[in-house]
Amino acid sequence: MEQLFNRKYIIQGLFIIIAIILLSKLFYIQIISDKAFVAAESNVLKKKFKYPARGAILDRKMRVIVQNEPVYDLMVIPNEVKPFDTLALANALEISIEDVRKNLRKARLKSNYQATPFSKQISVQSYARLQEIMYRFPGFSTQDRTIRHYPDSVGGQLFGYVKEVDSADIARSEGFYKPGDYKGKSGLEFSYEEILRGEKGVINTVYDAKNIPQGSYADGKYDVNAVSGERLISGIDIQVQKLGEELMKNKVGAIVAIEPSSGEILAFVSSPGYDPNLLVGKRQGNNYMDLIGNPYKPSLVRPIQGKYPPGSSFKPIDALLGLQEGVIDVNMTFNCPGYYMAGNHKVKCEHVDGNISMRRGIARSCNTYFCHVFQKLITKNGMKNQRQTYQDWRDKIAKFGFGQKLDIDLPFEKQGYFYNADHYDKIYGKRWGYTTVISQAIGQGEITATPLQIANAMAIIANRGYYIRPHLIRAMGDKIKKEYVEKNYVGVDAKYFEPVIDGMQDCVNTPWGTAVLSRIPNILMCGKTGTVQNPHGKNHSVFIGFAPRDNPKIAIAVIVENAGYGSTYAAPIASYMVEKYLTGQVSGARASQVEWMKNQNLLPLLIDKSKKLKLTKADSLIIRKTDSLKRLNDSLKLKTATAKRAFSAKLAKKNNVIIKPDENKK
């Protein structure tokens, strides 16, 4: 039989084994795992963020054009919510009990442990009511923020909008943005996000188990004060901008005005425009969807995304290059019988100009003259070297800013098309020459440019040979790109500009000029009309110009889609803008013309795509028979013309924020 006293070792052994088990678990939770440490910190430490005010934006005359308004969000940390009086909260917020439950569910989905917006931008009354009864809703807190306000209600596409960050933004920022933060999503708000946003502050507060604050953490050692965003000064003249948007009301197109000497953009009109205040606040989402759904595409930033053939506005550049290359001189004349023959292809001129020189050619916008200039430019090295000469010509024109982004301080700029020689090699093989690409002589054909590029080309002429990259925000310390003060020379000597400018002066200021009706009293504006052939409908009305002739203060490009001749709409609009900028007003009889212009509805007819689709299906047999898609489209346009009018009116009414089509068109 065993010795009973040996059982002491079994009992003592048990004590030791149990002690080891306890110590192992302690070793795990205290030393190996840091989960408990993190959980302990989050138990006691609550971060409250102080949102900085976004930087304001001023216009060139130091008027505030973008500012802030205080708003309050009700935040919730779902994990800390205890059963509460749903009705009382619903009443305070003026929402239904269902909404309270729904919002709480939504917040839970986002995060259980972090403060998540429960009800955004609550009214001042709700905020006041809540402050008194907040203690009854553990887990809830109010967060004050500011939202954007645009006092002039213009420049939707210019300013862009600010929106709460989504998960993609958070991921991309590598944790800089937290849920509930806001961020500029387009326009200047996007471009200057890092300057405008300021620095978020944080207050670390220690809370006890009953969620009662126990003072600051580590005596505020880790607290950070919010730093407001920096103020930006823009080159925009808000009065001119406003006039531009009014003039472009019920029209599709763009206006870009630049101060040639600085490259500062004075006006940046994209039409149809919208009130940027629509994309602020609670209705942001709905309004945004309305804008996206609007058939006239107000979401398109036409000054930098619209692609138009530069048309006649290209002609002065042709003339400049002709002079620089020495293929023409000022007095050389060409005969215009009303057309130009490029091989078998006939390029029509609007007039029969007879023998025509450069100055008059520019003023009259004679297609024939410029086709001759182009012919000389491309064939100057002989017929065999046309391909190389074309490429050479193309590169020289590109120096004027075509076919490349101008790197304006706005996102999503397009560069337009301006093809290299190899593009034509692909289409025509080696057998192509100036006659193939003759339409480029008059800014048509394959070349497209943004209104910004066109206005910039005008600034180059105003500057007699250089440009500064156009930009919206005035240089400020080292935070603005230094490219925005550098001169970019285009390789044409200053002396060749004067004769070209003579022609542009005549265009506006002589009886035979195409834009003589837009002459501004006492201001010598130089310009050039354009009528851009539009394969999709009525021609676009274009005007480019600058003023005054000596020491120019403003260069401008105006494009009104589907408006016909440049002299009818684009030129007068430009002249009002120029006069407004230079004198502060549009005076005399022209003031009433401004009102008339504002009331013109030039919105193109809309093609009802759903109807078109149905008809296409039904008429699929006809398509096979006729074998001509074009003819079918024409017939469809006719068939649905009446329906289209009603539809576009309906659409515009729905999006009443955008455009109200005027039934008394013309």
Place this chain on the structure above:
Amino acid sequence: MQQQGNRFFFNVDWIAVLIYIALCVIGFTNIYASIPHPDTATAFDFSSSYGKQLIYVISGLVLGLSILLFDGRLFNVFAPFIYGITLILLLAVLFVGRNVGGNQAWIPIGSFRLQPSEFAKFGTALVLARYVSTFNPKFRDFKSIFIAGIIVAVPLLLIMMQPDTGSALVFLAFMFPLYREGLSGYFLLIFLGMIVLFVADFLVPVSILIIILLTISGLFIYANKRKQKLIITTVFVTLIAIGYLFLVKIAYDKILQPHQRNRIELMLGLKTDNKGAGYNVIQSQIAIGSGQATGRGFLQGTQTKYGYVPAQSTDFIFSTIGEEWGFIGCAVVIGLYVFLLLRLVNLAERQRSTFSRVYGYSVACILFFHVFINIGMTIGIIPVIGIPLPFISYGGSSLWSFTILLFIFLKLDSNRMGFI
């Protein structure tokens, strides 16, 4: 025996006394840390819990030392009497007890709250020691096991009726002194088996458990097919085990109260609960874990300071130690306990008298159960069973009863040369 004082304190194991004092000081320190300290309260406040605990510690020490003044033989003589009083008190508490947290545990005496279940431990230990020393049973027969079982079961059941399952569980500690005195090791194994089957009952479907049991017993019978007696026993044990499985299920659903079921399910990881019963354990583990290796330092524990662990000065006092003193502090405390327990067993073994030995083992094992269950609970390896950590948890009743428990043995030990 030259002086009066020396006669009383002669042969007392001062090492055990020093560990006792160390644990009391650790307890007081951590209770001081675990209550809020407004910056304004600079004066020592005797109405606060740390103030009271200081009184308990000092009076406990006086109580302990005065026990050393008794004649050790008295405890043998009065054992049945003390046991009888504790049983009466346990009965009384069922009728006049103050209901605290669903348990009829306290008898208010003035401002002091007497908790008879604490005193029942040494009452039972004394009478058990008396029984073993008088009749010298070897626990090979049913009668002696039955009598010992009754001695333990009566107070256990009375405490269960309060109901205070935690304190009742501690009475299972008496198995170990009985084991030392001859009770078959199978009883411990059966007990272990019952715990394993109990836990398994929740984690594995009953049908699979039965298949496992049958397989094991089948293999066992096959291996011992010549030994008829063993086969019968095996079949018998297997049938009992299967019956036990069903009994546990039924008892679990019918007898345990919802909050007890909840605690068991939480501990077994069958469900999680961050707010209710699981809150204590999660917060306690967070506090302990956040102490990391060296702790946050005295009065620096944020979980402690800001009251994140409920019942922190009483049942969850170990979380304060864990947070403010870290793994090192925990290891020191556990080390002190283990050292004390091993020493008590060694002291018990050197007794000439059976009475002292049985009592000594009882003391060691009761302390062991308390330490294991309490610390195990605070770190989530045992369900939440509200019993105090000896000498450290806040409270006069528990501190004094542990003091009496320990010092009676130290007195008996100091008299080990004489006969009792």
